Amino acid sequence: MKKANITIKDIAKELGVSPSTVSRALKDHPDISQETKKQINDLAQKLNYQPNTVALSLRQSKTNTLGVIIPEIAHFFFSAVISGIEDIAHDAGYHVIITQSNESFEREVMNTKALFNSRVDGILMSVSRETENYDHLQSLLDYEIPLVFFDRIIDSLNACKVIVNDEQGAYEATTHLIEQGCYRIAHLAGPQNLAISKNRLNGYKAALADNRYMIDENLVKVCGLGTFEEAESITNEILDYRFPPDAIFANNDVAAYGAMIAIRKKKLRIPEDIAIVGFSNWRFSSLIQPALSSVTQPGFKMGQEATRLLMKQINKEKDEESITETISLKTNLVVRESSKKI
Amino acid sequence: MKKANITIKDIAKELGVSPSTVSRALKDHPDISQETKKQINDLAQKLNYQPNTVALSLRQSKTNTLGVIIPEIAHFFFSAVISGIEDIAHDAGYHVIITQSNESFEREVMNTKALFNSRVDGILMSVSRETENYDHLQSLLDYEIPLVFFDRIIDSLNACKVIVNDEQGAYEATTHLIEQGCYRIAHLAGPQNLAISKNRLNGYKAALADNRYMIDENLVKVCGLGTFEEAESITNEILDYRFPPDAIFANNDVAAYGAMIAIRKKKLRIPEDIAIVGFSNWRFSSLIQPALSSVTQPGFKMGQEATRLLMKQINKEKDEESITETISLKTNLVVRESSKKI
């Protein structure tokens, strides 16, 4: 036999009081006498009364729910972000609805609309690769739905943003190699139409410059395809130089992996002959590749920070100027013991 | 200036009709004349009317929302499951609320209650490691909330379950090694108090038996700690046997990794000297460890199947007997080209 959901009315009827009295008693309103309070709370407990949050949401025009739109859930970086979001949201008493666009613009728009219709109190999002029209996002802003972008942000929109400081990460990685005593550091760069790739290249160059290293354009190779085979063959090419590099800074983990393969095939040692540092989001990269140090993006932290920004917006008084803030997070340089040259 | 949310009333007033007419027109009710329908729909479009799903949920006692409780979001297996859940839920017009227990019993109970209060139409869950008391879950069943367990199930509860057929996976993995011509296959087993470890051991033994291989208990080693260092040292020990194995079936990816390290240190070749197959959920394991074949758990599919079961329950008539079904999914054997001996 199915247990019935108990409502405030049920309690009120049972005790011969009005629903409002019950409502007030349950939230410890000072106007209610201790005696009735006790009576009501006892009965509520006994009947296992559970407040209906849907009714509350309608009444208060507040759902205590956040919406998340990401390109892909089953990606370590994004799932780390979700985890960070859930972490902060949970502490603030909020629920989290997850939707994924699967990199499809159409689906992103659908999700945006669906979350709007669900009257979520705020939205966190990372746009799909296809997204070039921002009407659906501008629309959220028009209705003043608190909105925070993370990672894949839209620069031109007037909203809060949380990103990773790629340039600083690349700078640190390169500096680390320099500190290890490397003197010819190559860079396997990413496609230069992506901001992240450009920023990483810039960080690499800045570190070299700050250490009075010459920048040798022959050591900077763009891996346009993004496959590890490509990185492997490019690394091969570099290794055959008359003055080959003694270190490689890779734009991402796939490139780092390709470089590693090429180096191993040449029977060179990592890191004694050639050190590698790469950007990476692989969960177990430190476990799998003890030879490689890596620069990791703080996904969990990004989720946390983005949610904190969102909560700030949600809790703002309506008439205050909406503040748009951009947070730039530091990357983490994970140095493996075994990758130190010294 | 903030755009206001348009309600049915607004449209009704503007057109001088009643809210009920608007409601009917918007859902293409046959009673409404084509003319008024057009008028209403046009205005709705113009004002960008978006139905308030919260009100709908209250009215219909149906939220079109599913709740998910998992131990950890940022784990590849679980995020793959979530992705599968979202996939099916989205197609069915449902939202997905994610909560994580962080392996804490207390938090799992909180989440269960919170989802109940949110009146989700069904719950998908994988219990935390700490969970030994099932009152909160039984309570869901008492209220006849559709409930499906996946992966970490509770056997004694009368609900739908989706699990992975570990025994069959282990059987396949071992058979694969046999087919590759291996004749002494060791097994790095997991702690035998866990059902999955036991099942995998059973599958291993069954495959040996079916191929008329002798079962040598010296080749079965339990890795109780679950660290790769442990697996490395145990593998070392095995390799020093007078008749060492020519293949290893590892209970999980950490053990497989430890074995790999040990083998490499002994300058043995994988797979020519020793082949390895292990259970694994690492996303890029096939990319990182081209030498190793693996048995992977179908997380995405598990999410899909679990959600399908849940939808079936949700759409059942109340008076039908609630059916409890258990689905056992096949694992995938991912064979790397380079891991074939032949």
Add this chain to the structure above:
DNA sequence: TTGAAAGCGCTAACAA
């Protein structure tokens, strides 16, 4: 073909 009214469960202004 349309409108009036009630109600989903809850809260809060106002009245007693």
Add this chain to the structure above:
DNA sequence: TTGTTAGCGCTTTCAA
């Protein structure tokens, strides 16, 4: 200290 009433936005029965 407690009750009455109205209403959040929507649907649906019943009446016109």
